[in-house]
Amino acid sequence: MDVMSRIERALAAAIGRADHPSCPPLLAAAMHHAVFPKGARIRPRLTLAVAAACGEDDPDIADAAAASIELLHCASLVHDDLPCFDNADTRRGKPSVHRAFGEPLAVLTGDALIVLAFQTLATGAASNPQRLAPLVTTVARSVGVPNGICAGQAWECENTADLTLYQQEKTAALFAAATVAGAAAAGAPAEAWRLLGERLGEAYQVADDIRDAVCSAAELGKPIGKDAALGRPSAVLQLGLKGAIARLGDLAGDAVESVPPCPGQTSLRSHIMSETRRLLPKEVARAAA
Amino acid sequence: MDVMSRIERALAAAIGRADHPSCPPLLAAAMHHAVFPKGARIRPRLTLAVAAACGEDDPDIADAAAASIELLHCASLVHDDLPCFDNADTRRGKPSVHRAFGEPLAVLTGDALIVLAFQTLATGAASNPQRLAPLVTTVARSVGVPNGICAGQAWECENTADLTLYQQEKTAALFAAATVAGAAAAGAPAEAWRLLGERLGEAYQVADDIRDAVCSAAELGKPIGKDAALGRPSAVLQLGLKGAIARLGDLAGDAVESVPPCPGQTSLRSHIMSETRRLLPKEVARAAA
Numbered sequence: 001m002d003v004m005s006r007i008e009r010a011l012a013a014a015i016g017r018a019d020h021p022s023c024p025p026l027l028a029a030a031m032h033h034a035v036f037p038k039g040a041r042i043r044p045r046l047t048l049a050v051a052a053a054c055g056e057d058d059p060d061i062a063d064a065a066a067a068s069i070e071l072l073h074c075a076s077l078v079h080d081d082l083p084c085f086d087n088a089d090t091r092r093g094k095p096s097v098h099r100a101f102g103e104p105l106a107v108l109t110g111d112a113l114i115v116l117a118f119q120t121l122a123t124g125a126a127s128n129p130q131r132l133a134p135l136v137t138t139v140a141r142s143v144g145v146p147n148g149i150c151a152g153q154a155w156e157c158e159n160t161a162d163l164t165l166y167q168q169e170k171t172a173a174l175f176a177a178a179t180v181a182g183a184a185a186a187g188a189p190a191e192a193w194r195l196l197g198e199r200l201g202e203a204y205q206v207a208d209d210i211r212d213a214v215c216s217a218a219e220l221g222k223p224i225g226k227d228a229a230l231g232r233p234s235a236v237l238q239l240g241l242k243g244a245i246a247r248l249g250d251l252a253g254d255a256v257e258s259v260p261p262c263p264g265q266t267s268l269r270s271h272i273m274s275e276t277r278r279l280l281p282k283e284v285a286r287a288a289a
Numbered sequence: 290m291d292v293m294s295r296i297e298r299a300l301a302a303a304i305g306r307a308d309h310p311s312c313p314p315l316l317a318a319a320m321h322h323a324v325f326p327k328g329a330r331i332r333p334r335l336t337l338a339v340a341a342a343c344g345e346d347d348p349d350i351a352d353a354a355a356a357s358i359e360l361l362h363c364a365s366l367v368h369d370d371l372p373c374f375d376n377a378d379t380r381r382g383k384p385s386v387h388r389a390f391g392e393p394l395a396v397l398t399g400d401a402l403i404v405l406a407f408q409t410l411a412t413g414a415a416s417n418p419q420r421l422a423p424l425v426t427t428v429a430r431s432v433g434v435p436n437g438i439c440a441g442q443a444w445e446c447e448n449t450a451d452l453t454l455y456q457q458e459k460t461a462a463l464f465a466a467a468t469v470a471g472a473a474a475a476g477a478p479a480e481a482w483r484l485l486g487e488r489l490g491e492a493y494q495v496a497d498d499i500r501d502a503v504c505s506a507a508e509l510g511k512p513i514g515k516d517a518a519l520g521r522p523s524a525v526l527q528l529g530l531k532g533a534i535a536r537l538g539d540l541a542g543d544a545v546e547s548v549p550p551c552p553g554q555t556s557l558r559s560h561i562m563s564e565t566r567r568l569l570p571k572e573v574a575r576a577a578a
Contacts, residue, residue, distance in 0.1 A: 017434055017435060018434040020434075020436075021435075022454055024443040025447070026447060027440060027443035027446070028434070028435075075400075079400065084391075084392040084396065085393055085396075107373065107396065108439045111399065111400070111403060111432075112434050114400060115434075115439065118429055119429035122422045122425035126422070129421070129422055132411070133411045133414055133418055136407055136421070140404050140405070143400075144306075144405055145320070146311045146317075147309075148401075150316065150397045150401040150404065151311065153397055154397050157313065157316070157391065157397075158314070
């Protein structure tokens with residue numbers, strides 16, 4: 001089974017828990033809306049790529065790790081879009097969860113997705129229970145306090161914020177969890193994989209800044225120009241468009257270099273090269289070539 | 290060390306993760322505000338009482354289970370108080386988190402507490418890793434979909450709701466997790482403990498309905514009369530005050546009867562009797578005696 005099918009199957013199994021008479025139908029629908037149809041699934045593909053490179057021996061736990069990372073990503077998008085944060089009307093080209101289902105269900109959808117992420121890990125670890133604690137810890141670190149997505153987002157509520165910390169916590173932390181969890185799911189020494197995730201997270205952030213600056217809302221499926229409007233740090237504002245594109249190239253190179261020794265090192269490096277190339281919008285890539 | 294000290298110490302250790310330069314100080318303060326100073330800690334005391342009755346052999350994992358239950362309870366209170374739900378100004382006799390810190394930090398505080406609950410379990414299970422998956426599953430079931438707190442709260446967003454399901458999911462589910470997790474933390478067969486938690490959860494709900502109907506806001510530390518104002522089901526509205534008090538007595542008796550065979554069965558039964566007596570406001574208990 002190909003990687004995308006594995007991810008969609010694992011996510012469908014997780015979200016399927018809500019399809020039960022004891023679950024309010026609107027909550028089940030809102031959770032489905034938040035997770036499907038598929039986004040790029042960049043983070044869970046990274047998890048499975050690292051697990052494969054480490055000689056994956058238990059597809060169930062690798063799928064669970066990948067799904068948990070994506071569920072947490074979706075949860076963070078649902079809560080980030082809320083009126084008290086970005087107040088975004090659209091996401092992935094359709095109405096945001098609170099626009100489609102109202103604010104109460106959007107809060108509960110995010111909450112339920114966070115819980116489901118950890119439940120999915122516990123279910124997937126049935127054959128390798130000794131791998132569960134490192135996975136829960138890795139995933140929790142990337143979304144909680146003091147270094148995860150919640151912490152990153154909360155810098156927006158402070159009068160002064162460390163911009164490097166803000167970006168590391170809000171974006172790079174979950175990428176780092178994606179690589180570390182991939183290795184941990186395969187039973188490999190996992191912390192050595194953190195740097196790769198952090199570099200890729202930073203590259204993704206720079207690519208996002210570029211897209212936010214140059215793409216139309218229709219191409220992006222979400223509102224644009226938010227960084228400038230909200231006074232957020234942006235690689236394009238700091239380095240200019242050309243500088244940001246060069247920075248993205250450097251980060252991609254650093255990421256490739258940082259892949260630890262493992263059975264599938266060569267193929268993982270090619271995978272990372274092609275993935276990071278896809279981050280850039282086509283017209284920007286053409287202009288930069 | 291007495292039970293309350295164990296619980297406060299475990300909660301302080303968990304919340305202490307936020308006290309780090311990489312965590313936004315307002316988020317750390319809001320998390321602290323949500324969890325301290327102590328509430329009655331009814332659920333975690335129940336967890337430790339069940340663990341002790343089952344012959345607790347690993348205090349670290351029992352403390353972690355108790356703390357995770359209380360962290361999830363606090364998270365649910367923070368999100369329930371939000372303007373889009375109860376819009377409550379006070380909680381435990383002080384401003385609700387969103388009144389004290391604003392709505393964005395209240396959303397993030399709830400999220401971070403949910404994550405912290407699972408992280409706390411993973412840390413506490415270090416000596417008994419095989420007990421982690423059942424604990425994560427038990428705790429997640431009680432707060433997620435299809436049967437947990439999120440599902441219960443989401444019934445408020447439906448046009449028609451099954452009131453029994455609503456109360457089971459919103460209140461009894463976490464009490465059931467408190468008893469089941471206590472047994473699981475002690476390495477005992479755990480599912481037999483679900484009925485006790487459900488009965489106690491129902492008793493607590495009836496007691497809460499009684500307090501909502503007869504106490505002043507100052508005594509309660511939170512707004513009163515919310516059930517009637519929001520058209521919520523209430524044992525007092527359904528059965529009258531006298532009927533509700535009788536129902537509470539029946540549920541307490543059922544709870545005592547449902548305690549499974551275990552080394553500490555007798556002392557646990559007395560504990561439950563005295564705990565359920567404390568649920569009733571003093572003046573109501575006097576009047577009913």
